[in-house]
Amino acid sequence: DTQMTQSPSTLSASVGDRVTITCRASQSISSWLAWYQQKPGKAPKLLIYKASSLQSGVPSRFSGSGSGTEFTLTITSLQPDDFATYYCQQYNRYPWTFGQGTKVEIK
Amino acid sequence: EVQLVESGGGLVQPGRSLRLSCAASGFTFGDYTMSWFRQAPGKGLEWVGFIRTTAYGGTAEFATSVQGRFTISRDESKSIAYLHMNSLKTEDTAVYYCTRIRLYYYGSGTFPPFDYWGQGTLVTVSS
Numbered sequence: 288d289t290q291m292t293q294s295p296s297t298l299s300a301s302v303g304d305r306v307t308i309t310c311r312a313s314q315s316i317s318s319w320l321a322w323y324q325q326k327p328g329k330a331p332k333l334l335i336y337k338a339s340s341l342q343s344g345v346p347s348r349f350s351g352s353g354s355g356t357e358f359t360l361t362i363t364s365l366q367p368d369d370f371a372t373y374y375c376q377q378y379n380r381y382p383w384t385f386g387q388g389t390k391v392e393i394k
Numbered sequence: 395e396v397q398l399v400e401s402g403g404g405l406v407q408p409g410r411s412l413r414l415s416c417a418a419s420g421f422t423f424g425d426y427t428m429s430w431f432r433q434a435p436g437k438g439l440e441w442v443g444f445i446r447t448t449a450y451g452g453t454a455e456f457a458t459s460v461q462g463r464f465t466i467s468r469d470e471s472k473s474i475a476y477l478h479m480n481s482l483k484t485e486d487t488a489v490y491y492c493t494r495i496r497l498y499y500y501g502s503g504t505f506p507p508f509d510y511w512g513q514g515t516l517v518t519v520s521s
Contacts (some may be wrong), residue, residue, distance in 0.1 A: 321507065323439075327444060330491055330511035330513055331439065331508075331511055333506060333507075333508055333509050336500075336506045337500075337503060340503060340506070342506055343506075371513070374438065374439055376439070376508075378500075378507055378508075380454055381441070381444075381464055382457050383429075383441040384441065385438055385439045385440070386438075388438050388439075391480075
């Protein structure tokens with residue numbers, strides 16, 4: 288199975304900050320990586336797919352990069368609505384696996 | 395409008411069975427592989443399994459943790475995917491979500507994977 292490791296687990300930031308979350312795969316997954324935002328009691332929301340493609344309707348302050356085993360999600364100018372938990376997921380090969388999540392908290 | 399609506403969750407005793415439903419609307423159900431994920435209370439996301447379209451045999455794949463206990467079926471006439479859960483364990487307690495993917499087409503970039511999710515249904519396995 289492909290293990291996904293996210294860092295950090297928790298991130299404290301202020302509105303307007305630039306935020307970067309890292310996801311590392313235990314083996315190459317090419318660009319088959321997705322990023323999700325999840326708020327308490329809600330389903331995950333797709334933000335980025337194929338490592339860097341922005342899902343329709345998602346604000347352009349979200350961006351993704353990377354390939355192979357190293358990936359990043361960047362949020363430029365953090366907004367109040369962005370405080371949530373973020374997950375990466377590989378879909379290169381099943382079992383599809385997720386990172387453990389990064390909680391973005393208000394500083 | 396694409397919608398996925400899960401139902402069927404509830405409280406069930408260990409060892410018993412439960413069937414979850416995922417009712418789809420707003421898209422051509424037969425074109426999509428349907429997948430189930432789950433999230434235990436306070437924990438991260440875990441893939442459970444998926445069922446391919448009938449064009450690709452309608453076969454299913456499962457996570458090791460549920461292999462042999464869970465099955466998935468689909469009713470094309472009703473646009474519903476089912477998750478059949480047998481021999482339930484306390485560690486199966488979670489919110490179960492369904493989602494969709496064009497399994498053999500997502501590489502084109504035209505069909506983003508897992509773009510719509512249901513609201514989830516809670517399964518509690520406890521005596």
